[in-house]
Amino acid sequence: MIYKIITPLLFLCLPFFANAQYAHVRQSADDLYKEGVKLFQSQQYNSAQKLLEEYANHPHSNDLQSQNAEYLSALSAIYLFHADGEARIKNFVNTYPANSYADEAYFELGNFYFREKNYPKAIQYYEETDEDVLGQKDKEDYQFKLAYSYFSRKAFSEALPYFNKLKRSSSSYQSAASYYAGYIAFEQGDYNQALIDLKKAGENDSYSSTTATMIANIYYRQKKYDQVIEYAQNISNNVSGMASADLSLIIGDSYYFKNNYSKASEYFTDFRDKSKAKPEREVLYRMAYAEYKQENTGEATQLFEQVGLGKDSLSQYSTYYLGKLYLENDNPRYAVNAFQQAKLLDYIPAIKEESQYQLAKLYIKQKLFSDAISELKDFVSRYPQSNYATEANELLSQAYLNTNAYELAIEFIESIPNKTLRLKEAYQKVAFYQGAEYFNQAQFYKAVQFFEKSVSYPQNKSLAGKAYYWMGEAYATGKKYEEAINAYEKALNHSSSSDEWYPALQYGLAHVYYNDKQFSNALNYFNAYVKYGKSRPYYEDALIRLADCYYVSKKYSLALSNYQTAIDQKNEKSDYAYFQKGVIHSILSENEKANRHFDVVISTYKKSNYYDNALFQKALMAFESGKYSEAIDGFSYLLKATNQTPLRPYALSKRAIAYFNLRKYKEAEEDYKMILDNYLTHQTANGALLGLQEIYSMQGLSGDLDKYLAEYKKANPNDKEITSIEFDAAKSIYFNQNYNKAIAAFQNYLNEYPDNALSYEAKYYLADSYYRSQQYDKALPYFYEVVQEDKTPFVKRSVQKIAELELERSNYENAELYYNKVLELADNDKDKYIAWSGLLQIAKAQSLYSEMIQYADLILDKAAVNPNVMNEAYLNKGLAYYYQGDYKNAESHFKSAVNNAKDANAAEAKYLIALMQYNKDEHQNSINTLFELNNDFANYSEWLGKSFLLIADNYYEMNELFQAKATLNSIIENAQSVVLKKEAQLKLAKIEEEDQRKAEVIKNEEDSIRALQGEMILDTDSTKN
DSSP states (O other), rough: OOOOOOOOHHHHHTTTTTHHHHHHHHHHHHHHHHHHHHHTTOOHHHHHHHHHHHHHOOOSSOOHHHHHHHHHHHHHHHTTTTTTHHHHHHHHHHOOSHHHHHHHHHHHHHHHHHHHOOOOHHHHHHHOOOOGGSSSSHHHHHHHHHHHHHHTOOOHHHHHHHHHHHHTTSSSHHHHHHHHHHHHHTTTTTTHHHHHHHHHHHTHHHHHHHHHHHHHHHHHTTTTTHHHHHHHHHHHGOOOHHHHHHHHHHHEEEHHTTTTHHHHHHHHHHHHHHHSSSSHHHHHHHHHHHHHHOOOOHHHHHHHHHTTSSSSSHHHHHHHHHHHHHHOOOOOOHHHHHHHHHOOOOOOOHHHHHHHHHHHHHHHTTHHHHHHHHHHHHHHHHTTTTHHHHHHHHHHHHHHOOOOOOHHHHHHHHSSSSSOHHHHHHHHHHHHHHHHHHHHTOHHHHHHHHHHHHHSOOHHHHHHHHHHHHHHHHHHHOHHHHHHHHHHHHHHTTTOOOOOHHHHHHHHHHHHHTTTTTTHHHHHHHHHHTTTTTTTHHHHHHHHHHHHHHHHHHHHHHHHHHHHHHTTTTOTTHOOOOOOOOHHHHTTHHHHHHHHHHHHHHHHTTTTTTHHHHHHHHHHHHHHHHHHHHHHHHHHHHHOOOOOTHHHHHHHHHHHHHHHTTOHHHHHHHHHHHHHHHHSSSHHHHHHHHHHHHHHHHTTOOTTHHHHHHHHHHHHOOEEEEHHHHHHHHHHHHTTTHHHHHHHHHHHHHHHHSSSTTTHHHHHHHHHHHHHHHHHHHHHHHHHHHHHTTSTHHHHHHHHHHHHHHHHTTTTHHHHHHHHHHHOOOSSHHHHHHHHHHHHHHHTTOOOOHHHHHHHHHTTTSSSSHHHHHHHHHHHHHHHHHHOOHHHHHHHHHHHHHOOOOOOOHHHHHHHHHHHHTTTHHHHHHHHHHHHHHHHOTTTTHHHHHHHHHHHHHHHHTHHHHHHHHHHHHHHHHHHOHHHHHHHHHHHHHHHHHHHHHHHHHHHHHHHHHHHHHHHHHHHHHHHH
């Protein structure tokens, strides 16, 4: 703008007769004004404003100059960004509308905001400007800047008329106006007009590079691919920066649509080298496909991965091709995720079908048979007319043959009416495996059902023999000895002595004959088993049982010989062997020898279960030899040494008789009373009552006889038959596993006969009925009563149940107390394992790692432990080391669990091995371990789900983002667990948020470059003008 400085013509404007003083003031004010204008013109707005405002406050007669000073002062306020600047300009225009500056004030205000890139404000004041009062140069500035302000707000329809007017003029804005008019035409799809304008703009060097890209883009949009290539290649040397990158992209796309994938790949690569920005997904797909067609598998894979995780047809195509690429590179795990994503989308049916079939085949190849079954069943159902239908059915059969989901396999094969030989063999196998699994879970009834299914198709004789063997084991565990013998004998008929499990079969048959008291049969099989030698796991037990059979058969010399062999070999049950030798010598009236053997038990095995028996037998020998004083000493020692022995009432009874025979009637009376006070329902109580009666009769006294007689009758009522019938009826309901009815029956019994001798047993059955119906809070008090009363043979079982329930309730103090009682009462290894396992769990819950290791070792040190019990011990010992940071020992024990048995403990151990590998940044090893887990433990859904989450974490750490996302998407799509889905969704959201953040950073960088280039063009135009 040319600022108008009005020089006052003083000699025309002032009265001739003004005095000298006034002339001096006026001259001083004029100097202020002139200096202020000068400073304003040199852009020293702060100083200018002060002088101009001082001038305005001086008394003078030049109103026009004063108005000008006020205007320039307001404009200075604008340039100084003073808050009141805009208001002062508006006030000036309103106050002095006739002032020549009033016509330009809004134009200047618009220019100011335009320079500040505040385009809405610029538009506001340009629109208030009267264009007609502007000079030609200002008018061109006005038109361009208003048009550009509209353009920047994407108000193209408002901007276009001004750009069109300028592009047809000889204005210096002609090239810029042509460019922006062409741009608007391009955006509006008027490509012919855009070409005219852009070519015109391109004649100016400032626009040649930018317009070249747009012109090429127009040809591209018009699908004139040959023209794109010819034009773009001609001008490619004249462009640089982002324009060069964009041009390469357009050329590459053009070659792509001409199916010239080699050239397309060349230019796409050039684009990627020049630009960090992520292209649109459609472009990425074309880039990927071009690389795919060129067999550049690495580049193709990387690009397809970027496209593949959307929810559209591009994603479906991309994931399908990714699956093929992964297969070509022998990477089936990654291919699974790719085909999984492709088959989930519904945009291209042929791709969906092909992907699902390929996915199922991959599951078979990777031995993920449960997944294969799921996919193949769905595939056959969804595509019954598919070209792959026949092969899919064959693969489904193959998957069932190899699956651990045995019941599903059985159900499938049973649904086929005409079974082939191959299917019968498969049925025999999977039914056997299912039976074995139920057996390991101690579900023996179900185990027998599936073993019976297995032998219904005895295609493999050896496998049939195994099924009969384990059927026998299950029956034996349930004490169904007749059925067990039948099963074992069938096992013998289906096996031969060369079978590795044949010795175990003989041992099992021997044991069941033994428990069924068929000792002569048991003897033969124990004898056969012992001949296999000491290396056999049950040798020690078999040797003892063989001796027992000779003992029962009264072949005492053979019994003694075998018991002695056990002692010589330091058999674990040497205490029992010594005791039995003592019993045999006692039978043979070889009391001195008998005493020697009983003394060994008493002196060497004080914690033996036979300690109190040895004391009792030794005293009994003295009693039966008429050595009553010696007998009394022996029985007294037993009663003093063992408070909990079940022999206590017998010892009291025998001692009472010995006292009586020595005429120590007072002592005899006390023993009889002790029996009647504490063991009123015991079988010795009747003899005690008779003995007490005899003592009182001899003395001519009645004493407490009436009281004891009444108590005895009350505890042992005469009407035994009715109470027994009712009790047996309640037991029958219990043994038929109808526990709710059993609860009602035993409750009624206890209410009816609270003091009956059978009430003690009734309390146990009531407690166990509550337990088996999972009413644990009601069961626990009755188990406590059974233990406290100590009147039944079910005390040991009740102690075990109390320990288990208190552990379940996290009452660790009571649980530990009662598991230790289980140990005290244990008379076999199984009870010890129960106790040690419980104590291990208590230690684990309280983070007592050394105790965890201690109890695990006790379990593992004993031979012939159930594999599941051993695995629990291996796992927990590993966990103890793991929690203490001893990862080497932890991994060793986790591996032992994995190798020992395929159960839930092994699945957890496998997962923990993978987790340790993940924490050590051994991500590929961790993934390998987790896929092994998926193969071997497909039935354990908890660890399967956790494994996939950890697989995704590993992929993320390896920067395999497609695989990480695909794995998480698969969990979200397929997982049954809500918790698992939620965790997968959170992880996926985190990854996508990070991806989005990175993409935005790159996009913002390149947008800034493009914007800067545009501003440089605009600044060039401003400079020229």
